[in-house]
Amino acid sequence: MRLIIAEFGQETNTFTPNRLDFQAFSGGGWKKKETILENFRHTGTYLGGAIDEAEREAARSGEPIELLPLDSVTVTGGAPMSRECFDYAVGHFLDDVRTYCKEADGMFFAEHGGGGAEGIEDLEVYLLKEIRKITGPEFPIVSSLDMHACITEEFCALTDGLFVIKEFPHSDMADAAAMAMRSLVRTVRTGFRPVMTVVNLPLILPNTTTCTTVEPMKSVKEHFAQVSREKGFIDCSLVQGYSANDQYWSGTSVLILSDRKEEETAKELALYFWKRRKEFDPHPVSAKEAVNMAETFPGPGYALIHETTDNPGSGCPGDGTHLLRELIERNLPGSVFAMIFDPETAEQAWEAGTGALISVRLGGKCTDRCGEPLELHDVRVLALSDGEFVFRGSWRTGAKATIGRSALLRYKNTEIVVSSILDQTFDDGPLRIFGRKPEDYRIVAIKSAGHFRGYYESRAGKIIPCETPGLRSSDLRSYPYVNIRRPVYPLDPDTEFSGEA
Ligand SMILES: [Zn+2]
Structure with missing residues (x-):
C-alpha cells in the first residue's frame, strides 16, 4: 500500500x-x-x-x-x-x-x-x-x-x-x-x-x-x-x-x-x-486589573498573565504594547514579558551585543489599535539567542521550534524577550533559550489565548487572562462581520435554534 x-x-x-x-x-x-x-x-x-x-x-x-x-x-x-x-x-x-x-x-x-x-x-x-x-x-x-x-x-x-x-x-x-x-x-x-x-x-x-x-x-x-x-x-x-x-x-x-x-x-x-x-460569554479583565491580581498573588509559584487580544496564533501582530506598558510602568520586581515580536529591536540588540545599554522603540509598529511603540532608554541587553528550541508542552511535543534571532532585555525591574519570528508562547521555550525558567520570576506575561495551558496550567501558581485593545477581542460584537450568515449568537442575542442542520 x-x-x-x-x-x-x-x-x-x-x-x-x-x-x-x-x-x-x-x-x-x-x-x-x-x-x-x-x-x-x-x-x-x-x-x-x-x-x-x-x-x-x-x-x-x-x-x-x-x-x-x-x-x-x-x-x-x-x-x-x-x-x-x-x-x-x-x-x-x-x-x-x-x-x-x-x-x-x-x-x-x-x-x-x-x-x-x-x-x-x-x-x-x-x-x-x-x-x-x-x-x-x-x-x-x-x-x-x-x-x-x-x-x-x-x-x-x-x-x-x-x-x-x-x-x-x-x-x-x-x-x-x-x-x-x-x-x-x-x-x-x-x-x-x-x-x-x-x-x-x-x-x-x-x-x-x-x-x-x-x-x-x-x-x-x-x-x-x-x-x-x-x-x-x-x-x-x-x-x-x-x-x-x-x-x-x-x-x-x-x-x-x-x-x-x-x-x-x-x-x-x-x-x-x-x-x-x-x-x-466572556468576562474580560483589563491589563491594570490583571497586573493588580498578579501583584497581590501570594504564591506559591508565579502568576502568569496571558494577553489574549494580541495572540499571534489568532493572526494578531504580536507586537502590541498595552500589557507590556502596564508592566513597565508598575516596575514590579521579578517580572518578565515573554515575548514580544520586534525584529528591528532584536537585530539592534544583536548589533550592540550582550551587556550593552541601548535605546529602543519597542513594538507597536503594526497597528495603532495594539498600542504605541515603547520609547525606552538605558535598556540592558542581558542575553542573545538564535531562538531555536524543541517544544515540550502539549503543543507539537518534540517538534523543532524557532522564534528567530532574539534578545533578552532588561528595563528597570522588567525583563523582556524580543523575538524576530512571529509566534505565540506555547511553553517555556522563549525563556529556556536564555537559560531562564518561569520559576525565576514572580510575574510572567505572555501573548496566547489557550495553547500555553498545555505547559503552564500544571506549573503556574495562578493564571490570569487579560484583554487589551487588540485584534482578537472576546467581544465578538466588536468585529465588523460581513460574510457570516445571520442571525448568529451572540451578534444577534435573540437567535433561535431548533437543532435542524
Ligand atoms: Zn485551533
Whole structure:
C-alpha cells in the first residue's frame, strides 16, 4: 500500500489588515518532502501521528505501507495569504499532488479547517476541489482537522473522513491523525467509507472561555465522548469553529462519523450545546486589573498573565504594547514579558551585543489599535539567542521550534524577550533559550489565548487572562462581520435554534 501524507493549512484571521507572503505563511518555507519522515516521526503533530500509525499498522498486519510525503506547510495561525503567496503555495502543492497521486492508493491530508486567503473564502474546500480534479472522486482522502474549523456538507462530501481534534490546548493532534490514518487504511483495504453527519449551530464562540481542560468546555467534551462511546460511533466532535474567520458557515458544529447517517443524535448534541451557550460569554479583565491580581498573588509559584487580544496564533501582530506598558510602568520586581515580536529591536540588540545599554522603540509598529511603540532608554541587553528550541508542552511535543534571532532585555525591574519570528508562547521555550525558567520570576506575561495551558496550567501558581485593545477581542460584537450568515449568537442575542442542520 502506498499513501500520500501531507499538511497544508492555516487558521486565518480575516479581520487583520495584514497579508502574508510565503515566508511568513509557512513559518520560513516548505517542510521538504525528503525531511518529513525523519523530522516528524514520534512527534505530537498531525504528520507525526499519521506516520506512527501507518508504521504500527504495517507491523500489525505484515503488509508494508509506503509513505509518500509531499512538501508541506505545518498548521499555524495568521493573517490571510496574499494572492501571490496563495498562487505560489497552492500551485506548488497541487503540482506535488499531480506527481504522486498516480503512484498512491490514498491520501492523508492534515488540514486546519479555518483557512482562507485573499479572494478565497474557504481554503480547504478550494484545495479539495482542486485535488479532486486531479484524483477523481473515488481516490480515498482523509483529513485530520483543528477544532477551530468550519465544517460544511460540501467539505464533508469532498473527503472520506474528517477527524477533528478534541482538546484545546491542542494536545491530541497526533491522536486525530492516527485515527484518520487508521480509517484511510481501512478504506483502501475494504472500500468502507465513514458516513458523516454535520449540524451547524448559529453560534460563534470566543477563544478565551473555550479551553477543554477547564469548565465549562471540559464537561461538554466529556459528554460528547460518552455519547460517542455509547452509540459506537467512529468519531464524534463538538467543532468550536473559528470566529475570527468571517465566512458564511463560520461557527460551531456537531460532526459525527458512523456507518450510517446519525441525524437524531447530531440534533440532540447540537441542542445540548446550544442550551449551554451563555456559559461561554466572556468576562474580560483589563491589563491594570490583571497586573493588580498578579501583584497581590501570594504564591506559591508565579502568576502568569496571558494577553489574549494580541495572540499571534489568532493572526494578531504580536507586537502590541498595552500589557507590556502596564508592566513597565508598575516596575514590579521579578517580572518578565515573554515575548514580544520586534525584529528591528532584536537585530539592534544583536548589533550592540550582550551587556550593552541601548535605546529602543519597542513594538507597536503594526497597528495603532495594539498600542504605541515603547520609547525606552538605558535598556540592558542581558542575553542573545538564535531562538531555536524543541517544544515540550502539549503543543507539537518534540517538534523543532524557532522564534528567530532574539534578545533578552532588561528595563528597570522588567525583563523582556524580543523575538524576530512571529509566534505565540506555547511553553517555556522563549525563556529556556536564555537559560531562564518561569520559576525565576514572580510575574510572567505572555501573548496566547489557550495553547500555553498545555505547559503552564500544571506549573503556574495562578493564571490570569487579560484583554487589551487588540485584534482578537472576546467581544465578538466588536468585529465588523460581513460574510457570516445571520442571525448568529451572540451578534444577534435573540437567535433561535431548533437543532435542524
Ligand atoms: Zn485551533
